[in-house]
Amino acid sequence: MTAPNDTQALKALVGDRFHLAEALKAADVAPLLMVLIHLGGDPAWLDRIAPHIQGPWSFHEHTPDDLKAELRQAVIDLLADYATTGRQLPITPPMHLLPRMLDVCTGQHVPAEYYPMVLEEMDLAGDDPKTVKWRRPVAREALDHFNVLVIGAGFSGVAMGIKLKEAGIAFTIIEKNETVGGTWYENSYPGCGVDTANHFYSYSFNNNHDWDHFFAKRDEIFHYIQRNSDANALGDQIRYNEEVTSAEWDDAAQLWRVEIRGNDGKASSATANVVVSAVGQLNRPQMPTIPGMDDFEGPAFHTARWNHEADIAGRRVGLIGTGASGMQVGPAIAPIVDNLTIFQRSPHWAMANPLYFETVSDDKKWVLKNIPFYAKWFRFQLFWSSSDGFHPMLQIDPTWPDQKRSLNAANAKIREQLEAHIASELNHDPELIRKSTPDYPPYGKRMLRDNHWYRMLTRTNVDLVTDHIDHIEKDAVVTKDGVRHPVDVLVFATGFQARRMLSPMHIEGRDGITIRESWGEDDPRAHLGMTMPGFPNLFLIYGPNTNLAHGGSAVFHSECQIRYIMQAIRELVETGATSVEVKEKPFWDYQERVDVAHRGMVWSHPGVTSWYKNAAGRVTQNSPWRLVDYRNMTEVFDPSEYEFRGPATGSEKAA
Numbered sequence: 001m002t003a004p005n006d007t008q009a010l011k012a013l014v015g016d017r018f019h020l021a022e023a024l025k026a027a028d029v030a031p032l033l034m035v036l037i038h039l040g041g042d043p044a045w046l047d048r049i050a051p052h053i054q055g056p057w058s059f060h061e062h063t064p065d066d067l068k069a070e071l072r073q074a075v076i077d078l079l080a081d082y083a084t085t086g087r088q089l090p091i092t093p094p095m096h097l098l099p100r101m102l103d104v105c106t107g108q109h110v111p112a113e114y115y116p117m118v119l120e121e122m123d124l125a126g127d128d129p130k131t132v133k134w135r136r137p138v139a140r141e142a143l144d145h146f147n148v149l150v151i152g153a154g155f156s157g158v159a160m161g162i163k164l165k166e167a168g169i170a171f172t173i174i175e176k177n178e179t180v181g182g183t184w185y186e187n188s189y190p191g192c193g194v195d196t197a198n199h200f201y202s203y204s205f206n207n208n209h210d211w212d213h214f215f216a217k218r219d220e221i222f223h224y225i226q227r228n229s230d231a232n233a234l235g236d237q238i239r240y241n242e243e244v245t246s247a248e249w250d251d252a253a254q255l256w257r258v259e260i261r262g263n264d265g266k267a268s269s270a271t272a273n274v275v276v277s278a279v280g281q282l283n284r285p286q287m288p289t290i291p292g293m294d295d296f297e298g299p300a301f302h303t304a305r306w307n308h309e310a311d312i313a314g315r316r317v318g319l320i321g322t323g324a325s326g327m328q329v330g331p332a333i334a335p336i337v338d339n340l341t342i343f344q345r346s347p348h349w350a351m352a353n354p355l356y357f358e359t360v361s362d363d364k365k366w367v368l369k370n371i372p373f374y375a376k377w378f379r380f381q382l383f384w385s386s387s388d389g390f391h392p393m394l395q396i397d398p399t400w401p402d403q404k405r406s407l408n409a410a411n412a413k414i415r416e417q418l419e420a421h422i423a424s425e426l427n428h429d430p431e432l433i434r435k436s437t438p439d440y441p442p443y444g445k446r447m448l449r450d451n452h453w454y455r456m457l458t459r460t461n462v463d464l465v466t467d468h469i470d471h472i473e474k475d476a477v478v479t480k481d482g483v484r485h486p487v488d489v490l491v492f493a494t495g496f497q498a499r500r501m502l503s504p505m506h507i508e509g510r511d512g513i514t515i516r517e518s519w520g521e522d523d524p525r526a527h528l529g530m531t532m533p534g535f536p537n538l539f540l541i542y543g544p545n546t547n548l549a550h551g552g553s554a555v556f557h558s559e560c561q562i563r564y565i566m567q568a569i570r571e572l573v574e575t576g577a578t579s580v581e582v583k584e585k586p587f588w589d590y591q592e593r594v595d596v597a598h599r600g601m602v603w604s605h606p607g608v609t610s611w612y613k614n615a616a617g618r619v620t621q622n623s624p625w626r627l628v629d630y631r632n633m634t635e636v637f638d639p640s641e642y643e644f645r646g647p648a649t650g651s652e653k654a655a
Contacts, residue, residue, distance in 0.1 A: 010083040013370060017076060024072040024371075026363035028058045030105045031377035036075050037101055038093040038373050039082070045071065046097070046104050053107040056385035059354050060107055079372075089372055091125050105377065106384045114388075117631050121204055121383060121556070122376045128205040130559055131166060132566035135574060142573055143168055149258055149272035150174070151244050151505075153234075154182015156541040156558040157278035158225055159203060161234045163566055169573075172270065173234070174260060176243040180229045183282055184222045189306040189325065189491075191332030192218035195449040197355070199368075199375075200382040201553045203228065207375050209368035214355040215449070242268075246506035247275055249536060254578035254645065256537065273537060273578075274569060277502060278558075280542040281621060284497040284504075288320065292472035300490040303329055310489060314338050318477050318487035320469070322348060326493030327448050331456040341463045341485050343477060346609075347438045349418055350450040357451070387552040388626040394443050394550050394602045406441045407602055414442045425454035432457055435466050444608035446549050498611050498621055499524075501544065509535035510581070522614035527582045527590050527641070528634055529623070530561055536579035536645075537572075539565045545594050546630075547621040549603070549612065556627060560634045567637035577644040586641040597624035 014020060024032070033049050036042075049071065052063040063071075082089060093101060102110035102118065110118070120129045146169065150160050153175035164171040177185055194201050198216040202208050208224055216224075229235065241263040248257050258270045285302040293300070299310035303325040317337045319326055322344045334340050368375045397408035406412035419437060426432040436454060438444070457464055467479040477485045497503060499522040507515035513534050519525065526532050529546035530539050541561045548554060568580055598604050598619040603612045612621045623630060 007083065007086050010079060010089075010372075014076065014080040014083050017080075020076055020079075021072065023363045023366050024075065026361050027072070027367045027371070027374065028378065028381075029053070029061050029063045029068060029071065030056075030058075030107075030381055031374050032075060032371075033071060034093075034101055034105050034377035034380075035371060035374050036071065036078060037097060038377070039078050039089060040094070041074060041078050043094075043097055043100075045074070046100050050104045053104060056106040056108065056381050056389075057353075057355070058381075075371075092119075093124075102380075102384075105381055108384070108389065110384065114628055117628050118380060118383075120631075122380050123204055124373065124376055130204065130563045131163065132563055132570055134167070134570065138168075138573055142576070143170065146273050146573055147171060147271075148274045148276060148569065149244075149256065149270060150276045150278055152182055152278035152280070152283070153177075153180040153229070153238050153240075154184065154278060154280065154283075155225060155555055156280065156562070157182065158229050158234065159555075159558060160276055160278055160541065160562050160565070161237060162205075162228065162232045163562055165232060165234070165237070167566065167570075169569065171237055172272075173238040174242050174244050174258075175238055175240050176263075178240050179226065180234075180238065181222045181225050182278075183280070183304075184218060184225060186283070187304050187306075187325070188218060188308070189303040189329050189332075191328035191330075191451065192303075192325075193328060193451075194221060195324070196386055196553050197382040199379055200386055201555055203555060204379075204559060206231075207379060209375055210365055211360055214358050214360060215353070244505055246508070247538075248506075248508040249510055249538075251510050251536075254536075273572070274539065275537065276539045276541065276565060277543075278541045279502065281498040281501060281547055282496040284500075285492075286495045286497045287492060288494050290469055290472055295474050296472050296490055297474045298488045298490065300492070302492045302494065304496070312337055312489050315488040316341070316486055317489045317491060318343065318485065319491045319493060320477075321345075321493030321495065323493060323495055324446060324448055325495075327453045328451060329491060329493060330462075331452045334456045334459055334462055337461065339461050339463070340459075341465060341477070341487060342457075343465050343469055343479075343485075344435070345468070347436050348445055348448050349438055349442050350448040350453055351418065352421055352450045356449055383553075383556075388550075388628060390443070390447075390551045391626050396600050396602065396605065403441075403605075404607055405439070407605070411441055411443070411602075418442060421450070422454055425450070425452075425458075427458055429458070432464065435464050440607045441602055441605060443550060443602050444605055445610045445612075495611060498547075499614055502540075507535070507538070509538070522620065523616070523618065524620055525587075525591055527587045528561075528564065530564060531568075531582040531587075531642075533582055533584050533587050536581040539568065541565070544620055546623050547612070548627075549622045552627045557623070557630065560631050564634040564637055568642075571637065571639055571642075571644070575644065577646060579645045580642050581645075582642055594624060595619075598622075 030053055049063055054060045148164055148171040150157050150173040153173045157173055158180055161173055194216055197214055198211050206228055242260050244258055245261050246259040250257050256272045256275045260268045285304045299307055301307040313336045315337055316339045318341050320343045393411045393414055400408050406415050422436055423433055456462055467481045470478050470480045477487055501524040502515055524544035526540055526543045529543040541558050546557055572580055601624055603619045603622055612619050614620050
């Protein structure tokens with residue numbers, strides 16, 4: 001974005017009015033209108049354009065062409081006035097107009113409780129309000145004897161490193177792969193991409209104006225993470241091709257003792273005052289147990305370990321699994337394989353978005369980069385379109401008559417729209433519709449994006465098999481009905497070992513208790529998804545009950561968690577305490593709140609089975625909260641919920 005108060009840049013911007021006018025034709029109406037009002041334009045524009053905006057996506061806007069042209073000219077004239085007079089652009093929009101601005105921008109009502117979060121997320125001043133600053137000068141020697149070990153250099157690990165570096169805190173990131181990126185490095189299967197609009201699925205402190213797509217593919221996202229790591233010179237703090245095998249808390253020394261194994265088999269040790277796990281939930285592929293798997297003679301691999309040397313062109317491919325990865329792989333490879341046989345346990349809901357395949361024009365990139373505050377308002381629009389608006393649809397109405405198929409009136413309406421889309425895409429083929437329509441309410445499992453999945457199912461070289469698999473032979477998959485399906489290549493789109501969070505690491509806390517003993521095999525719990533009693537100075541990013549399955553961005557969530565963790569670290573450094581550990585009462589109170597909230601939500605619906613639940617039926621992965629709720633819960637680290645120990649005596653310090 002053009003620096004808000006760079007007069008020379010503004011003069012250059014309006015110096016070529018023809019180019020400016022042409023480029024602004026690519027601007028979306030709602031964020032451009034916000035720019036006009038933000039900079040002090042006539043607020044009457046809000047009432048003039050409001051009737052033409054019915055929702056937060058650009059395709060929800062239907063402003064007449066002549067009115068659009070008039071709006072663009074008003075923006076040009078206002079920018080020219082600032083350039084000519086040298087007046088300073090206002091960083092903050094007119095606050096008395098903010099409620100109306102947000103409502104018009106989204107075509108919906110934005111409640112007042114969202115205003116602080118909206119302004120924080122937009123970061124209009126460009127100074128990242130989520131950054132945790134020291135409250136008083138910290139002695140250099142205090143920092144010299146303090147270090148943090150971060151496990152994983154994906155989206156969250158890189159962001160954690162950036163914030164630690166800004167604070168002047170020594171840290172090391174242990175990364176099992178040869179470069180940064182995490183899941184966006186490991187998953188390189190055909191069609192791999194994000195299903196959240198990536199102008200929002202990105203760091204709030206580093207907006208990217210050069211995305212080629214509104215829903216970016218894997219390479220774009222991977223390179224974005226790389227650029228952020230390089231721009232902040234994190235390379236010297238990252239140890240690649242190494243993996244944490246164990247971390248044990250030494251209570252006498254008040255630090256973590258970490259064992260590390262290199263990909264070459266060499267072992268090493270490290271100590272750290274604080275350990276932050278940024279491995280997330282979806283980093284260990286889950287392979288099914290199917291009789292005969294070892295007998296298969298062709299290439300067989302998980303989507304997260306795609307074999308790029310396996311030539312699938314003109315081959316018979318079996319795709320096992322139809323979740324998020326399967327839905328992306330299928331349409332990407334169907335046009336080049338001889339035959340694609342898809343083995344489906346249960347269908348998923350997939351919502352269409354007209355922007356899913358759209359590219360971002362050069363003019364739109366120019367507008368995002370050069371028009372003051374446009375990118376910020378554009379990001380807000382996507383933020384709103386992708387987050388809490390869906391939350392009410394996930395609530396179970398106990399009086400709703402058709403609870404098997406839907407949860408409430410809004411959920412039923414979504415189901416009708418999804419069913420109509422499926423029928424249309426499948427050419428109203430009754431058998432394909434039956435196979436492709438879930439029998440559980442929308443959002444019971446992750447809502448996917450339809451990247452022409454249904455359209456692909458109508459291809460003559462694609463077969464959708466819903467009978468369960470019995471066994472695998474050397475060149476075929478045999479289903480329970482006895483049918484033999486010949487295949488040359490097997491692709492497993494079977495998800496990840498999310499229930500065994502932090503596995504296979506051995507994590508041992510105070511008094512020798514291990515994370516597996518604390519959690520069991522499939523019941524991970526953490527206060528706010530981040531801290532656990534018995535495990536001092538250990539913090540989790542993307543921990544239990546922080547997965548977003550109703551909308552929003554995992555990056556937003558991780559930034560909330562990083563701010564909270566940085567505040568906890570600040571508390572340690574500034575007070576001289578050696579450890580911080582969540583108390584039992586706030587921990588268990590939070591678990592009760594989470595469980596109570598989930599009881600009334602779709603993931604607890606008796607007709608829904610998914611990796612969100614453990615064997616006992618408890619929802620362990622998903623967050624039940626709106627984004628605004630979680631942001632507010634984690635905005636301020638509350639020392640009263642934690643026990644602190646001092647540097648020498650081991651005595652509890654006052655919180």
